[in-house]
Amino acid sequence: MKATVTLSSRGVVTLPAALRKVVGLRADDQLIAEVTPDGILLRPAVTLPIEVYTDSRVREFDEAEADLERLLSRPEKKRDRRRRR
Numbered sequence: 001m002k003a004t005v006t007l008s009s010r011g012v013v014t015l016p017a018a019l020r021k022v023v024g025l026r027a028d029d030q031l032i033a034e035v036t037p038d039g040i041l042l043r044p045a046v047t048l049p050i051e052v053y054t055d056s057r058v059r060e061f062d063e064a065e066a067d068l069e070r071l072l073s074r075p076e077k078k079r080d081r082r083r084r085r
Contacts, residue, residue: 001019001022003015003016029045030045031045032044
């Protein structure tokens with residue numbers, strides 16, 4: 001699909017709705033603009049969300065790890081000796 005777009009005086013390019021729909025672009029999606037021998041290539045940018053944890057949430061993680069460490073470091077219960085005989 002091809003479309004003609006116009007560059008505004010502020011450098012804004014509006015992609016027609018039909019073009020956005022075909023490639024699955026939505027409002028606020030980020031694009032990478034790259035200069036190629038054929039011109040400018042626009043392609044979707046891969047972005048990953050970043051989680052920021054509060055100090056209390058970090059403490060929750062630390063407590064859960066400590067609980068797991070205690071659980072894993074417990075000696076296994078000895079089997080009932082009667083079963084061995």
